[in-house]
Amino acid sequence: MDGRDLVRSVRVVGSGRGALGLRTVRAAWRRRRIDAAGLPRRGAERARVPGQVESVEPGPGGGVIRFSRSELRITVTVNGAVFWGWDGSGPQPSYALTGGCPEPDPRAVLEPDKDGGWRVVAERVTVVVSRHGAVEVCTPGGVTLRRDLPPRWWEPVDGGTARWMQRSEVAADARFFGLGGRASGPRLRDGTYRLWNTDPGRAFAPDDDPLYLTMPVQLVVADAGTHLLFHDTTWDGTVVLREGEEGAGSGHDQVGRCEVRMDGGPLRCWVMVGTPARVLQTWASLTGAPALPPAWALGHHHARWGFGSEQEVRRIVAGYQERDLPLDAVHLDIDHYDDHQVFTVDRERFPKLPVLAEELRRSGVRLVSIVDPAVKAAPGNSVYDGGAAVDAFVRDASGRTVLGVVWAGESVYPDFTHARVRSWWGGLYEERLGQGFSGFWHDMNEPTSFHAFGEPTLPRSARHALEGRGGDHREAHNVYALCMARAAYEGLRELAPQERPFLFTRSGWAGVQRYGGTWSGDVATGWPGLRASLSLVLGLGLCGVPYSGPDVGGFDGSPSPELYLRWFQLGSYLPLFRTHASLRAGRREPWEFGPEVLEHARVALLERRRLLPYFVTLAHLARRTGAPYVRPLWWGAPEDRSLRDCEDTFLLGDGLLVAPVLEPGADRRAVRLPRGRWYDTVTEQAYEGPGQVLVDAPLSRIPVLARAGAVVPVRRADGGLELEVWAPARGRTGGGLVVPDAGDGWDEPEIERYVVRRQGRQVVVTREGEDGASEPSCPVRVRGLG
Numbered sequence: 001m002d003g004r005d006l007v008r009s010v011r012v013v014g015s016g017r018g019a020l021g022l023r024t025v026r027a028a029w030r031r032r033r034i035d036a037a038g039l040p041r042r043g044a045e046r047a048r049v050p051g052q053v054e055s056v057e058p059g060p061g062g063g064v065i066r067f068s069r070s071e072l073r074i075t076v077t078v079n080g081a082v083f084w085g086w087d088g089s090g091p092q093p094s095y096a097l098t099g100g101c102p103e104p105d106p107r108a109v110l111e112p113d114k115d116g117g118w119r120v121v122a123e124r125v126t127v128v129v130s131r132h133g134a135v136e137v138c139t140p141g142g143v144t145l146r147r148d149l150p151p152r153w154w155e156p157v158d159g160g161t162a163r164w165m166q167r168s169e170v171a172a173d174a175r176f177f178g179l180g181g182r183a184s185g186p187r188l189r190d191g192t193y194r195l196w197n198t199d200p201g202r203a204f205a206p207d208d209d210p211l212y213l214t215m216p217v218q219l220v221v222a223d224a225g226t227h228l229l230f231h232d233t234t235w236d237g238t239v240v241l242r243e244g245e246e247g248a249g250s251g252h253d254q255v256g257r258c259e260v261r262m263d264g265g266p267l268r269c270w271v272m273v274g275t276p277a278r279v280l281q282t283w284a285s286l287t288g289a290p291a292l293p294p295a296w297a298l299g300h301h302h303a304r305w306g307f308g309s310e311q312e313v314r315r316i317v318a319g320y321q322e323r324d325l326p327l328d329a330v331h332l333d334i335d336h337y338d339d340h341q342v343f344t345v346d347r348e349r350f351p352k353l354p355v356l357a358e359e360l361r362r363s364g365v366r367l368v369s370i371v372d373p374a375v376k377a378a379p380g381n382s383v384y385d386g387g388a389a390v391d392a393f394v395r396d397a398s399g400r401t402v403l404g405v406v407w408a409g410e411s412v413y414p415d416f417t418h419a420r421v422r423s424w425w426g427g428l429y430e431e432r433l434g435q436g437f438s439g440f441w442h443d444m445n446e447p448t449s450f451h452a453f454g455e456p457t458l459p460r461s462a463r464h465a466l467e468g469r470g471g472d473h474r475e476a477h478n479v480y481a482l483c484m485a486r487a488a489y490e491g492l493r494e495l496a497p498q499e500r501p502f503l504f505t506r507s508g509w510a511g512v513q514r515y516g517g518t519w520s521g522d523v524a525t526g527w528p529g530l531r532a533s534l535s536l537v538l539g540l541g542l543c544g545v546p547y548s549g550p551d552v553g554g555f556d557g558s559p560s561p562e563l564y565l566r567w568f569q570l571g572s573y574l575p576l577f578r579t580h581a582s583l584r585a586g587r588r589e590p591w592e593f594g595p596e597v598l599e600h601a602r603v604a605l606l607e608r609r610r611l612l613p614y615f616v617t618l619a620h621l622a623r624r625t626g627a628p629y630v631r632p633l634w635w636g637a638p639e640d641r642s643l644r645d646c647e648d649t650f651l652l653g654d655g656l657l658v659a660p661v662l663e664p665g666a667d668r669r670a671v672r673l674p675r676g677r678w679y680d681t682v683t684e685q686a687y688e689g690p691g692q693v694l695v696d697a698p699l700s701r702i703p704v705l706a707r708a709g710a711v712v713p714v715r716r717a718d719g720g721l722e723l724e725v726w727a728p729a730r731g732r733t734g735g736g737l738v739v740p741d742a743g744d745g746w747d748e749p750e751i752e753r754y755v756v757r758r759q760g761r762q763v764v765v766t767r768e769g770e771d772g773a774s775e776p777s778c779p780v781r782v783r784g785l786g
Contacts, residue, residue: 426491709734
């Protein structure tokens with residue numbers, strides 16, 4: 001055991017997992033023995049590069065370019081995305097893609113380039129391949145967005161998995177975003193980022209990396225254009241980023257640099273170019289439309305590890321009702337289980353859970369259940385017995401079932417990379433539905449196994465089906481949670497076909513948005529944790545996961561009244577608005593922080609309820625276009641460099657700009673504005689962008705500004721729909737999209753398109769349709785004319 005192992009042991013004990021005692025130590029040694037016997041030893045390696053071009057074979061959308069020591073397949077698809085794969089790699093099989101690979105673009109042409117290279121010319125992109133295997137992605141006008149240098153492989157001499165490296169260059173002004181959930185983002189500074197889903201084992205801070213949900217997805221924004229790059233391999237790896245410096249002198253790069261190293265898997269990637277909106281729409285067409293949450297899931301959720309009993313749940317709900325605070329869902333953590341065993345209920349503390357669920361539902365509150373993947377290894381446990389009967393659990397290389405340690409003690413892990421296991425697991429949610437739960441919260445699914453030292457997960461040599469291909473945990477680890485989410489989603493579609501499933505997950509991978517959302521995990525209580533909360537939501541949205549949110553107030557500790565309120569105010573404008581805390585943390589109910597905080601929290605809750613139709617619209621648009629609800633300021637103007645560097649403000653859809661207070665003691669804050677006129681939604685004072693303005697931010701609210709000409713659907717006091725229209729500047733027009741929710745089923749409501757015009761001192765709003773212009777279908781309130 002080395003020094004790092006000792007540090008890990010201390011962290012385990014300090015996190016509360018020390019209650020599992022020597023089991024975590026035994027588990028760590030057992031994992032080490034399993035890998036020592038089951039993993040191939042890495043011996044001598046042989047380095048390889050592509051070599052020089054020898055021949056080409058044109059094909060649909062591009063073709064195959066053969067080098068002396070490799071070959072490169074390039075295809076431009078009809079949606080404008082570019083695929084390339086080395087060593088014969090194709091787009092499938094892939095855990096990220098859904099619905100197969102898009103058709104090749106028949107207009108794309110493979111033709112010779114200078115110096116013995118080749119290029120594929122298409123309408124939206126040109127791909128240039130040098131005679132040594134460098135690949136450049138260019139705009140139709142010939143401006144280079146990215147240059148990938150010839151890759152390098154290291155292949156074991158005695159056979160086995162090759163690791164590889166890909167170095168790239170981007171423009172000096174380029175900024176990097178993405179790579180999944182990164183607390184230090186959303187803009188990714190110079191540094192090394194690991195691609196391995198990891199439970200840090202404690203509340204995390206902004207400098208902790210990696211976290212629960214990593215993705216090999218980069219969104220790169222530069223003056224010349226925006227592009228998204230996805231390396232489609234699930235293996236462990238690292239990404240090293242270094243931003244460029246324009247006009248830099250000796251010793252400094254005038255280009256940005258990226259280095260991707262992977263321990264295995266195919267070297268293949270997808271590239272999409274265009275505006276941020278076009279890039280995310282193309283990404284969604286490849287990896288699946290984001291799941292549409294039910295309308296109630298866009299309200300306020302209250303959770304806590306340690307509710308303890310039906311009486312405590314009733315007390316909390318009554319507290320919200322007595323104080324006239326909107327509440328839409330209550331989440332039950334692992335303490336409602338019988339001895340922490342998944343798909344069970346503690347009958348002593350929750351003797352009539354279905355009755356409680358029905359009572360809450362009648363008052364407009366849903367119950368959401370936590371679901372962990374690990375199953376207590378105990379004959380007589382119905383889930384364990386059922387899984388054993390269908391050979392559901394992960395085994396090691398010698399065929400023995402792999403044991404880990406979690407809250408229930410020694411446990412086994414379903415192999416969600418097998419269709420049979422997903423079907424079995426999905427059927428287990430019938431028990432949860434029978435208990436009255438309306439939604440599901442996946443936790444501990446990196447997957448986590450408590451170890452006193454070493455990696456807190458399954459042995460890397462553990463065997464997985466991988467859809468019949470076979471492999472080990474090195475390849476399956478990062479998609480374990482994705483496949484668990486798929487099992488739950490498909491099971492719920494069968495068990496309750498009339499309702500949209502609601503689930504969100506701590507871990508995942510590219511494509512997880514098609515099954516649900518995610519949340520921050522155990523963010524540390526403190527002002528840095530508040531800032532990290534926004535970074536995670538923005539970064540995940542740029543990776544195609546639009547529905548996410550943090551633990552409001554932080555997972556651990558006791559926030560000050562000011563910190564709690566500022567976190568609460570930020571959360572009220574994020575897609576998943578949930579308070580949550582650990583077993584040993586302070587309370588998170590708004591009334592626990594004094595009467596002043598309670599009143600200000602009520603304002604935030606009522607505003608969230610008023611904006612619910614807007615969030616419903618954003619959810620429907622995300623499903624149809626891939627656009628995140630929460631967007632960086634540069635979303636509509638990526639060429640504005642000042643907006644690229646702004647990380648403390650965000651756009652909520654097209655209509656609103658939110659400037660949360662992220663520092664203690666602030667009652668004013670500087671707000672960076674994109675181009676155009678913006679109105680303070682409380683005072684209706686107008687500001688002109690682009691530029692920076694100083695805006696009041698009293699404890700009672702955070703600054704929220706509306707774009708001139710915006711159409712924002714809101715909920716009236718009587719529950720009806722109203723259009724809040726912000727006056728366009730003179731000589732300008734505006735407009736917006738509204739999607740009225742058709743309920744929590746599967747009906748696809750029509751998108752309503754509105755145009756806003758200034759006519760003298762009047763603002764005229766019309767609904768535009770195939771039959772021409774008509775009157776709006778609901779009342780209109782014009783603001784910003786004062």
